[in-house]
Amino acid sequence: MLQILINGLILGAAYALIALGLTMVFSIMRVVNFAHGQMYMLGGFVMYYLYGQFSFPFWLALLLAGLTLGLIGMAFNRWLFQPVLASSKREESSMLMAVGTALLLENVALSVFGEKQRGVPPLIDGVLILNDGDAYLPYSNLLVALLSIAFIVALLLFVQFTKPGRALRAVAQDKEAALLQGVNVKFITTLGFAIGAGLAGIAGALLVTLYGVNTGVGTNISTKAFIMIMIGGAGVTSGAIVGGFVLGMAEAVGYDLLPSSMTYLLIFVAMIVFLIFKPNGLFGKPWG
Amino acid sequence: MKQEQRRDLSAILLVLTVLLVLPLLITQSHYLISVLMNCAGVAVIASGVWLTFCIGRINICQAGFALIGGYVSAILIAKAGLSFWLALPLSCLAAALCGAIIGSAILKLKGIYFSMLTICLTEAIRLAFLNGGALTQGAKGITGLPQAFSGDSPLPLYYLGIALLALALGVVWRVHYSRLGGIFRAMRLNEDLAESFGVNVWRYRIMAFAIACGLGGLGGSYFTLFTQSVYPQSFTVEHSIYYMLFCFLGGLEYVSGAMIGAFSLTILFELLQDFQQYQSLIYGVLMIIVMLTLPNGLMALRALSWSLPLRKGAVK
Numbered sequence: 001m002l003q004i005l006i007n008g009l010i011l012g013a014a015y016a017l018i019a020l021g022l023t024m025v026f027s028i029m030r031v032v033n034f035a036h037g038q039m040y041m042l043g044g045f046v047m048y049y050l051y052g053q054f055s056f057p058f059w060l061a062l063l064l065a066g067l068t069l070g071l072i073g074m075a076f077n078r079w080l081f082q083p084v085l086a087s088s089k090r091e092e093s094s095m096l097m098a099v100g101t102a103l104l105l106e107n108v109a110l111s112v113f114g115e116k117q118r119g120v121p122p123l124i125d126g127v128l129i130l131n132d133g134d135a136y137l138p139y140s141n142l143l144v145a146l147l148s149i150a151f152i153v154a155l156l157l158f159v160q161f162t163k164p165g166r167a168l169r170a171v172a173q174d175k176e177a178a179l180l181q182g183v184n185v186k187f188i189t190t191l192g193f194a195i196g197a198g199l200a201g202i203a204g205a206l207l208v209t210l211y212g213v214n215t216g217v218g219t220n221i222s223t224k225a226f227i228m229i230m231i232g233g234a235g236v237t238s239g240a241i242v243g244g245f246v247l248g249m250a251e252a253v254g255y256d257l258l259p260s261s262m263t264y265l266l267i268f269v270a271m272i273v274f275l276i277f278k279p280n281g282l283f284g285k286p287w288g
Numbered sequence: 289m290k291q292e293q294r295r296d297l298s299a300i301l302l303v304l305t306v307l308l309v310l311p312l313l314i315t316q317s318h319y320l321i322s323v324l325m326n327c328a329g330v331a332v333i334a335s336g337v338w339l340t341f342c343i344g345r346i347n348i349c350q351a352g353f354a355l356i357g358g359y360v361s362a363i364l365i366a367k368a369g370l371s372f373w374l375a376l377p378l379s380c381l382a383a384a385l386c387g388a389i390i391g392s393a394i395l396k397l398k399g400i401y402f403s404m405l406t407i408c409l410t411e412a413i414r415l416a417f418l419n420g421g422a423l424t425q426g427a428k429g430i431t432g433l434p435q436a437f438s439g440d441s442p443l444p445l446y447y448l449g450i451a452l453l454a455l456a457l458g459v460v461w462r463v464h465y466s467r468l469g470g471i472f473r474a475m476r477l478n479e480d481l482a483e484s485f486g487v488n489v490w491r492y493r494i495m496a497f498a499i500a501c502g503l504g505g506l507g508g509s510y511f512t513l514f515t516q517s518v519y520p521q522s523f524t525v526e527h528s529i530y531y532m533l534f535c536f537l538g539g540l541e542y543v544s545g546a547m548i549g550a551f552s553l554t555i556l557f558e559l560l561q562d563f564q565q566y567q568s569l570i571y572g573v574l575m576i577i578v579m580l581t582l583p584n585g586l587m588a589l590r591a592l593s594w595s596l597p598l599r600k601g602a603v604k
Contacts, residue, residue, distance in 0.1 A: 026400070030400075032400045032403070032404060080576060080579075080580070083580060084579050084580065091399060091400075092341070092346050092536075092540075093579055095346060095400065095403060096532060096533070096536055096575060096579055097575070097576060097579045097580075099529050099532070099575065100572050100573075100574075100575030100576040100579060101572070101576065102572070103529070103568055103569070103571055103572030103575065104569065104572035104573060104576065105572075106568070106572075107566070107568045107569035107572055108569065110569075111566070111569065219525060219526075222407075223407060223408060223411055223525075226404040226405075226407060226408060227408060229404075230401065230404055230405065234400065234401065259419075261415050261418050261419055262415075262419050264411070264412075264415055265412055265415040265416055265419060268408050268409070268411060268412035268415070269412065271405075271408065272390075272393060272394060272405065272408075272409070272412075273393075275394070275397065275401075275405065276393045276394075279396055279397055279401070280401075
């Protein structure tokens with residue numbers, strides 16, 4: 001029981017980081033970044049090459065993973081999403097654009113990196129034994145969870161207390177009003193997209209140390225991220241964090257009792273039933 | 289008849305006529321026939337997605353309903369020993385029924401919530417068949433179904449495909465260019481406003497979704513017939529995305545859009561056999577280019593205005 005709780009919390013921390021990036025982009029641009037999972041996957045590969053192959057220090061590799069994906073996000077936003085958002089009349093367009101970028105990233109990665117499962121050596125060895133062998137907690141898992149939480153806290157502080165952070169919140173609330181207050185909306189939107197993509201990269205770079213990565217993992221991660229932000233409410237920071245922990249816990253409990261494909265079937269069914277009663281998630285506002 | 293409608297009709301009739309006559313000219317090529325059968329099946333499924341675009345919902349679960357159709361007909365043929373003439377309409381009905389039940393729950397979600405949920409739904413349906421026990425035979429799938437038509441000639445199955453395509457287009461045409469189509473358009477533009485004018489939004493959107501899912505089931509069932517097998521991997525999220533791309537490439541304002549998109553892309557890839565391994569990559573790039581440059585789809589292009597010289601400024 002303790003073991004399940006620990007697994008759930010560790011998984012939840014990492015998932016919350018993934019969901020936070022997706023929800024960030026959504027709140028600012030009203031675009032669901034379908035390529036979020038693919039960005040996670042690329043972050044994993046950056047870590048694999050820099051840390052695993054070229055022996056960069058872990059911290060540097062982690063930052064570079066976030067930075068690389070941030071730059072990719074910026075480029076996507078500038079050259080793909082902004083033109084479509086500016087010219088299209090149907091909201092489908094930006095979504096299909098996002099799906100297109102997801103296909104593109106996944107298949108470029110497939111051609112460049114191949115299909116093999118990649119992993120890096122664990123960050124630290126050793127296992128924490130709790131309660132006289134009741135539960136095991138490898139130190140590397142603990143470290144990843146703590147780092148995830150650190151990044152989440154850092155992001156929350158940034159959004160809450162800095163000037164660009166305030167501008168981000170303003171744009172998320174009301175674009176026109178923010179513009180009238182002298183916020184450089186174009187820059188802030190790009191910043192938001194970059195942060196969202198960077199978070200995906202960091203999450204991928206962190207989790208590659210535990211689970212490894214392969215080029216096909218993107219759709220899976222995106223689907224999980226969708227579940228999390230639908231549980232919590234799209235575009236709401238607290239919702240993403242709660243959604244992450246709820247899904248992490250559900251997965252930990254499910255994997256303990258059932259085969260994995262059955263677990264996800266049940267999670268999907270539970271989520272659909274949940275959305276019937278709370279179509280905007282736990283904390284979400286209704287919107288069109 | 290309005291100009292767009294006339295263009296739409298001429299596109300549909302042209303493609304169907306070509307499809308009817310073509311086998312007489314290429315009787316020898318089984319390969320070409322099978323490519324066209326593939327196109328027809330995909331177009332039937334994609335026309336369902338097109339119909340959900342009409343009510344302003346982005347449907348990414350069409351592959352799931354194609355899978356339902358495929359499995360229902362496979363189970364009916366293999367386990368219950370029904371003839372496929374019965375299995376085909378029954379699987380269509382089953383998919384439509386599932387669509388109505390699921391739709392009544394999820395259709396109140398809008399925009400991005402709906403599309404995120406439908407992606408999850410495709411996965412859920414696939415997992416349900418994967419875990420279906422003896423009935424669906426797990427990852428192995430149901431294989432070794434009997435041939436639909438005895439004999440070597442693929443033509444009967446081919447013409448069945450064309451007939452299904454014509455049926456699908458007929459249904460969508462009937463819906464789109466009638467009062468119902470007007471209601472759907474009103475719902476797409478502003479659901480609340482439509483409701484305030486006395487439209488029973490709930491009923492109509494379930495109706496549209498059920499028809500769409502039925503078309504998905506029909507197409508999936510047809511694929512099961514001609515590959516004589518069905519697996520949980522037969523239709524995945526990726527396929528759902530391709531169907532959307534077909535609709536967008538063809539054009540969302542024209543009934544023929546889904547068909548045009550499906551045929552042009554599928555045939556394009558058969559011509560570019562050497563690039564087959566890059567299919568998804570090219571689809572991704574194509575999707576981005578289409579979104580940037582062709583927001584209204586192929587059918588709206590001026591170059592294609594053979595049916596009538598367009599008024600100046602009618603397009604764009």
